[in-house]
Amino acid sequence: MAIPCASRARHRSRALLVALALACLVAVQCACGASAFVAPYHSQAQAPLRSRVRMATATGFKEDEDEDQSGKQSDDYPELSAEALGRQPGTCDPFDPKSAEYCSPTEPDSSPLVSRRTLKLAALFVLWYALNIGYNIGNKLVLTALPTPWSSATWELFFGLPYVGFLWLTGLRKRPVLSWSGLKLLIPPAFFLACTHVFGVISFGAGAISFTHVCKATEPVWTALISAIIFREFLPMSVYLSLIPIIFGVSLASAHELSFTWISFIAATGSAVTSASKAILGKKVLDGKSLGRNLTPGNMFAVLTILGCFMILPASMIIEGPSKFTAAWAHARAAGYTAQHLWLMLSISGFLYYTYNEVAFLALKEVAPVTHAVTNTVKRVVIIIASVIVFRTPITPLGALGSSLAIIGALLYSLAKNQKK
Template sequence: MRAASEASEAAAEEPTESKKEKSFMDKFGVIIYIVLWYAFNIGYNIYNKKALISYPYPWACALWQMSFGWLIFVPLWILRIRKTPKLTVSQAVTLAPSALGHLATHVGAVIAFFAGAVSFGHIVKASEPVVSSFLNFAFLGEVMPWQVYASLLPIIGGVGLASASELSFNWLCFGAAMGSNLGSASRAVYSKKVMSGGDIGENMDSANVYAVLTIMATFMLIPISLLIEGPSAMLKGFKIAYSAGGMSFMWQMILSGFYYYMYNEVAFLALGKLDPVSHAVCNTMKRVVIIITAIFVFRNPVTGLGVLGSSIAILGTLIYSLAKNKYAKPLRLFGQRGGGGAWEVSAIFIRPSGPETRD
């Protein structure tokens, strides 16, 4: 009787404990995800730049960081912690252009941070809404309300002012960052135009779509990086960097790859719990925190006009997100979106339609 009574009491306590656990995540889950999102993103920007300083081979670094994700999602599939995605050949071909855009987004950013200051690279990357709006009009015929287009003006002006006053300005950094914006925006346009049917395989949730794009982009990047920088030069540069830095250099490489994948993974969890307005605010603050941290860590000199231009550009991205969320849906001049189950693409991941997300 005593044993039965204790078992009954234990059973009665289990729902209470699970309820407490659920209540904790309901209260603090979003905050935890946002903190991790910021922390991993800051960590990536710092260790990516340090790795590029020690090992000045941006294509090799980009390849390493993209390949590192395999060490995370492949074991999850093998251990059945995460469902394994299943695609046909035709579905993989459909995803290929998105993988190419994913490749351009990442490589462009790495080259930009290699060629110039991390802070300036992020200022230029803040102009992605301008590129996205142009491509949406050119290829999808989407015309947004005038208020949305008006919100692009401070972005253009701010980036221009920051670029003109940037002490370490160079065209490679600016061009690579714009190339990253073009890759991200092109991936989004392609998804709206071609992948709107949602039929891209089994078990293709946001995390698995991101993993599949990473695999495909890695295979695309291998021959390109080897052709541009050469395997012998990569190996020689690695030996020199290791001789100079030892395990410190190795940790820079490892952490840059780890933080790169993890900030994208956690971003999916964070953004999935945020409404569009909250996401716009959090994303704007994230970019501000990264720029300030990069300036503090790497001691990049900035001018008063540079600070002003950066502030205007970043504030413009926030205004753009809020304006796009508030005003009417875009008017489509030509072309039709496919059937139900549309997919959205951000610079981070693809997911079923819901609140818009953008890196």
């Protein structure tokens, strides 16, 4: 007997959810331990590992999560001099903080073909890509069953509260300590982070994932416009020339997008604009400011997410509210979804959203700007290809060409801008 199309779709979504659940288990292990294996001693990156550990012990340098946002060390761990340790400065001694070289005669001269740090960074990037793909697919499955993007976006932002709350309460992660002035400085970036997320979810629900990411590739265009018009900051001509393939590529992709909708296009563009605003405002407002203690990248994202959730909650209640969500829930149940299945999809989507962003923070802060630009571009390409395969999204040759031009333009923009620095 033939199986109805809706039943086959639910079977496929359950299979995808099982795969996403396995990714969640891996993410829990990696997210909890990721900060422990990322090397924090950037200025001594060429020194042997054991020598750097000894030097760090001697100078009282603590890992990132014991520093405040301004990069200053805690007063509880003052820097120890070589004299205080009973050693002679200027010698070939890894314990000497003033020595030009932290050499160690016991270290072998030869280094392994692939360093431990490289392997761990590679693991972080693979995990980041996997979680990001999982979130995009999981979020689309949620929006297919429950077409309530505002409620879904609010839930995904809220999911960070119980997640990091558990880590803070159990001591698995040190709690951030924020001053009132620091908290006020974080409100604008948190607002734009929430807007970026909710616009992206609206676009996912109204169109194809691939088209949303192509439109979001226009972020450099809005960054250049906002910087020039509002802050009167102008970039070299090579940077502006890199915007041409982005604009032309998105126009071509939009004209030949088979699943084009104005809601998806406008929401994806809004996500790009607010993301550019968040980046510019964050740099202007937060750069060099002391906001508090224990503001690691993970804690910073947690604080911004929690603030953003409470900011969009009133709008979510007004636009959709309990009545629309209840109606969508009843319709999904009538279509064959169980309550357990719906809650599972919502929980996995929220968990994947939070963990992929946290892993991204850990991975990208450890690499050079050029590597950052390349990996971000590759990530977008991988997501587009994965979504086209999973959802069998039809795409025309000219649409594919336009998407490629937009993404290549975004990469050229990043490379040109970094060359200017």
